[in-house]
Amino acid sequence: MRRIFTLTTLLGIVLNSYGQSKTATANLPGLASIKEADLKRDIFELAGDAFRGRRAGSEDEMRAAAWVAQKAQQAGLKPAGDDGTYFQYFNMRRTRTADRSTMQVGDQNFKMGNDFWITQPVDAHLDGAVTWLNSMADTSANLQGKIVAVKIEAPKPLPAAGMSLWEYRYTASAIRQQGMALRRRGVAAVIFVANEITEKGIAFIGHNYEDGSYQNVGLTTTTRTNLSNGRAVPVILVRSGLESAIKQGSNMRADIVMETFLYPSVNVVAKAGGTDANLRNEYVLFSGHHDHDGIGNPVGQDSIWNGADDNASVTVGMLAIGKAWVAKPGRRSALFVWHGAEERGLLGSRWFAVHPTVKKESIIAVLNGDMIGRNSIDSAALLGSIPPHRNSTALVDMAMQANRQLTKFKIDTSWDDAKHPENWYFRSDHAPYAQAGIPAIFFTSLLHPDYHTPKDEPQFINIPKLAKMTRWMYATGWAVSQTMIKPVLDTK
Ligand SMILES: [Zn+2]
Incomplete structure (x- = not known):
């Protein structure tokens, strides 16, 4: 049959x-x-x-x-x-950055979710002078232990023309590459000042950082870590309009708090x-x-x-x-x-x-x-x-x-x-x-x-x-x- x-x-x-x-x-x-x-x-x-x-x-x-x-x-x-x-x-x-996280430069208070975003959740207390880096190509300065501010530069390669969420991809990949390069130089923290392109998509980009990241609980295969080299370095994105407030040598204080749900x-x-x-x-x-x-x-x-x-x-x-x-x-x-x-x-x-x-x-x-x-x-x-x-x-x-x-x-x-x-x-x-x-x-x-x-x-x-x-x-x-x-x- x-x-x-x-x-x-x-x-x-x-x-x-x-x-x-x-x-x-x-x-x-x-x-x-x-x-x-x-x-x-x-x-x-x-x-x-x-x-x-x-x-x-x-x-x-x-x-x-x-x-x-x-x-x-x-x-x-x-x-x-x-x-x-x-x-x-x-x-x-x-895992996300708590709303109560704070940041001040000089005597100016920055507001999280409006002026600045933490690009990867981390617990950190920062108190020190800002070191301005004119460009990523400037490799002469000793950045060990410094709070470094730099304007975001274009990632290499650029995301392909016409890709979805282009400004987001541009920014995420720039921050990943340039953040990694600065981490290798031993920085204590990075302040990325948005450029025009990042600024264009900042509502979406910032919202993404506020959301934080989600993982399965109890699946070993999807465990990811936020610490690429075992050391947590706060990487902060700041709106372009605040560039002039972040001066070489001005004091920067931040309390960054991570929360988990x-x-x-x-x-x-x-x-x-x-x-x-x-x-x-x-x-x-x-x-x-x-x-x-x-x-x-x-x-x-x-x-x-x-x-x-x-x-x-x-x-x-x-x-x-x-x-x-x-x-x-x-x-x-x-x-x-x-x-x-x-x-x-x-x-x-x-x-x-x-x-x-x-x-x-x-x-x-x-x-x-x-x-x-x-x-x-x-x-x-x-x-x-x-x-x-x-x-x-x-x-x-x-x-x-x-x-x-x-x-x-x-x-x-x-x-x-x-x-x-x-x-x-x-x-x-x-x-x-x-x-x-x-x-x-x-x-x-x-x-x-x-x-x-x-x-x-x-x-x-x-x-x-x-x-x-x-x-x-x-x-x-x-x-x-x-x-x-x-x-x-x-x-x-
Ligand atoms: Zn879908």
């Missing part, structure tokens, strides 16, 4: 791959359950201001997670998190059972993230970073796919993981990849989506589709075939190039799964000017595009669910 069944299915696949495009939609029985009206209603809810940007570790993220779980339940999906619930909680440690975050996990007695213990995993950036510095009048495209788009897309799967189940089961804390460093997917709620071996493919509702309706990208990122040619072929048969996007592969400066492949939730040795791909409609701004709002979502991308993910997942030949990892 089993053998014959296998042969028949194989024939089906072979026939399919020779362009039976008429049968494409007939082969996708749940397709009609993916409706633009549902996607639109859901994305306006989840990315509405009421959820206040769903920041990981906040009650807003918790409310969003509860919303997703309730919607999953309404779609007919079963709980697949911990202890028979839709939830898998995990802890994050946030433990926050919970949560993955929402649900499943739809498969129909095949032999295959239903295997899962195709649909992946997205429900969190975004929360409340930030206002841009214009708006301080809510709604994250409609990033990543309410995939969150609601997965609900539609869930509905389709419940209506017409595949042979294998489908697992839906809406990760928490992606924006804080892929913390939810890092956690789930190490602590999956189903056997790790039973996850045969991960189809991750991040930002699928913007840009031209005819184009899209699939990351993990070319070497060295590709880890399963078989899985990529299934996605490409689904696209040829159904959605017919022109595929932009440039972002999957290992030399692409954005390093986009490493910036979403499929990455920890790929690292754990599971075939994984990443669907996206790529960046846009509203990326990570308060303007990533639901009214700018291209709903037909969102529906089309959702259908592509569904069709690929369906192929994975039905195939008798599991998509395997490439052997390198």
Whole structure:
């Protein structure tokens, strides 16, 4: 029986791959359950201001997670998190500079978050004279033990033209390079005075420093240290307008206090059972993230970073796919993981990849989506589709075939190039799964000017595009669910 069944299915696949495009939609029985009206209603809810940007570790993220779980339940999906619930909680440690940190130069008080920022959390007390360095090229002075002030210089190389968050990248990489060089010269502290370019992005850059950094608690693989050479050196960014207040020889005092918080975050996990007695213990995993950036510095009048495209788009897309799967189940089961804390460093997917709620071996493919509702309706990208990122040619072929048969996007592969400066492949939730040795791909409609701004709002979502991308993910997942030949990892 089993053998014959296998042969028949194989024939089906072979026939399919020779362009039976008429049968494409007939082969996708749940397709009609993916409706633009549902996607639109859901994305306006989840990315509405009421959820206040769903920041990981906040009650807003918790409310969003509860919303997703309730919607999953309404779609007919079963709980697949911990202890028979839709939830898998995990802890994050946030380290940041406390607001009560102070800095004075001469008799002028600087205000943290307005005049200055500490670029890496550290505990420090400083009291000493400022040494001005005219340029980084000046290597004559002895800076040992000194509080050194210098104007930020351009990093080498510059971030590529047109990259997202350009001023931020420029500043972060300048501070990293020039801070490291000064640390090697034994400085006690660095004051970087913003130049024009840093000043242009300072609201975003400063907010980032105020946020501090987040890490998983209890995962040894993600432990990072703030001290690159074992010695904490405060690195302070000061607004350009204060340059004249920081004079050679003037006394600088600072009390910099680091604070640490433990926050919970949560993955929402649900499943739809498969129909095949032999295959239903295997899962195709649909992946997205429900969190975004929360409340930030206002841009214009708006301080809510709604994250409609990033990543309410995939969150609601997965609900539609869930509905389709419940209506017409595949042979294998489908697992839906809406990760928490992606924006804080892929913390939810890092956690789930190490602590999956189903056997790790039973996850045969991960189809991750991040930002699928913007840009031209005819184009899209699939990351993990070319070497060295590709880890399963078989899985990529299934996605490409689904696209040829159904959605017919022109595929932009440039972002999957290992030399692409954005390093986009490493910036979403499929990455920890790929690292754990599971075939994984990443669907996206790529960046846009509203990326990570308060303007990533639901009214700018291209709903037909969102529906089309959702259908592509569904069709690929369906192929994975039905195939008798599991998509395997490439052997390198
Ligand atoms: Zn995202």
